[in-house]
Amino acid sequence: MTTAAQYAEFAAREAHEVSPVYExxxxxxSRDDEVLALLGTLPEAKRQPNLLFGVVRLLGGxxxxxxAFHDYTVANWPAIEAEMRARATQTNEPGRCAVLLPVLAExxxxxxxxxxxxxxxxxxxxxxxxxxxxxHVVGSGEPVLECAATGLAPPPGVPDVVWRAGxxxxxxxxxxxxxxxxxxxxxxxxxxHRRARLRAAAAVxxxxxxxxxxxxxxDDLPALAxxxxxxxxxxxxxxxxxxxxxxxxxxxxxxxxxxxPGHWIANERPGLLPYDALPEPPGGALHVLALDGVPLAWTxxxxxxxxxxx
Numbered sequence: 001m002t003t004a005a006q007y008a009e010f011a012a013r014e015a016h017e018v019s020p021v022y023e024x025x026x027x028x029x030s031r032d033d034e035v036l037a038l039l040g041t042l043p044e045a046k047r048q049p050n051l052l053f054g055v056v057r058l059l060g061g062x063x064x065x066x067x068a069f070h071d072y073t074v075a076n077w078p079a080i081e082a083e084m085r086a087r088a089t090q091t092n093e094p095g096r097c098a099v100l101l102p103v104l105a106e107x108x109x110x111x112x113x114x115x116x117x118x119x120x121x122x123x124x125x126x127x128x129x130x131x132x133x134x135x136h137v138v139g140s141g142e143p144v145l146e147c148a149a150t151g152l153a154p155p156p157g158v159p160d161v162v163w164r165a166g167x168x169x170x171x172x173x174x175x176x177x178x179x180x181x182x183x184x185x186x187x188x189x190x191x192x193h194r195r196a197r198l199r200a201a202a203a204v205x206x207x208x209x210x211x212x213x214x215x216x217x218x219d220d221l222p223a224l225a226x227x228x229x230x231x232x233x234x235x236x237x238x239x240x241x242x243x244x245x246x247x248x249x250x251x252x253x254x255x256x257x258x259x260x261p262g263h264w265i266a267n268e269r270p271g272l273l274p275y276d277a278l279p280e281p282p283g284g285a286l287h288v289l290a291l292d293g294v295p296l297a298w299t300x301x302x303x304x305x306x307x308x309x310x
Contacts, residue, residue, distance in 0.1 A: 003039050003047050004030045010049040014301070017284075019188040021064055022053060028066035035070060038077050045244065046084050050091070050186065055083040058185040088244060090172060091186045092119035093194065094201040095303035096239045096267065097126040098147035101138070102306070103265055103291050105155035107235060110162040112228035112262075116217045116253075117241030118166025120174045120183060121210040122201040127161045129201070143200035151297070151308035162232050164210045167224055171212035174202035194302065217245065218252045225260050234262030240287065240301060242272040258293070266290045267299055279309050 001009070011026035026049050029035050039047045052073075053063055059079060061072035073080060104111065104126055113124050131138040132146045133154040172179040180202060187194045213224050221236070228234045236257050242250055250272065257264045266273055267289045270281075275295045278288060282298060289297040289306065296310040 003036050006030075006047065007049055013284075014049075015188075019190055021189045022049070025053065025063055025066055025069060028069070032070055035073055038073070038081070042081065042084060048089065050089045051084055051087065052080075054089065054182070054186045055080055055087065057189075058182060059083065063189060087182070088170065089186060090117075090119040090168075090170070090183070091240070092122045092172070092183055092198075092201075093239075093302050094122045094125070094129060094143060094197055095145050095147075095194070096299075097123055097129055098131050098133075098145040098303040099267060099289055099297070099299040099306045100237065100239070100265060101126055101131060101158070102149075102152055102155045102308075103289070103296065104159045104235065105157060107159070107263055108233045110160040110232045112163040112232035112234045113161055113165070114221075114225055114228065114234065114236045115164075115166045116221065116236060116238040116257075117244075118168045118171065118210075118212060120172035120179065120202070120205060121164070121166040121212050122174070122198075122205055123237075123239065124164040124166060124210045125161075125201065125204050127158045128204050129158075131155075131158075141204070143197040145197070145303065147303060148305040149308070150306070152306070163229050165224055165227065166210055166212045167215050167217060167220060168212065169214065169216065171214055173212075174205050175209075217241075218249055218256055221253075221256055222260065225262075228262075234260065235265060236260060236262065237265035237267070239267040240269070242266075242268045254293075264292050266293075282307050 007026045007030035011023045015023035015026055057063055062068040115124055128141050130140050130144040132144055133149040136154040138155055139158040174180055267287050270278060270288050278295055286298045287301055288295050289299050298307040
């Protein structure tokens, strides 16, 4: 897929009806030969819209007006390029816990959670947040995560988590102002509720920091998994991570994670993991929630909806 097509698709599938600012900006970039040429100097994996837009916002540029964005990007390209080469999209959306919860709550308790691509580890606290599925509230605490659920009964309660660890090529620390600024820059412009959620979840993580290990999802996963306490169900999980992993490494990861004890939860775009068949999606940009390689539900990328089909 060309870079222009990538931005046009992001506008149509990801940003449409979710972020008018990013929809408008993505369409503009898809037609902007000068910015596309600059992006073409980057490795293909580093050309993605979320990364470009997040870096520009981090550096103080405008994303609301496409013309101002063009001028800023062209004028400041050396600084933007350096940040894009050094960084990856590490959106740490705690709202995704709302679509993980129905699966986590049904596994043998207590749980030892290990997140691959953990960023700052904010999805390692599903037991500390509260959830609202329509009129049904589960758990207590802040933030309160809202999720539209169809095809399943809301979970009866939050899981019992006795160990939490994360693996990431570049773990982030929510007590570090620069790391928190990057997480904030990755939240889409209009999403004030997600900014408030980030702050609330960061406070939870700062009060009881998770074990975050710098490492590779294939080479370093078994050693970290071996640290999980005996008597707890190991749950290796990941959400919106595999698109950054080359296909051969994804295949190697699947082989490694299937060889571990416990369970594996994946919440990823369709096509990235090998599922035999999927039902027709309900529309919009969706991920597939799966347990141990078996697809269970369609989910929205930030955890705002789940449609159970299993």
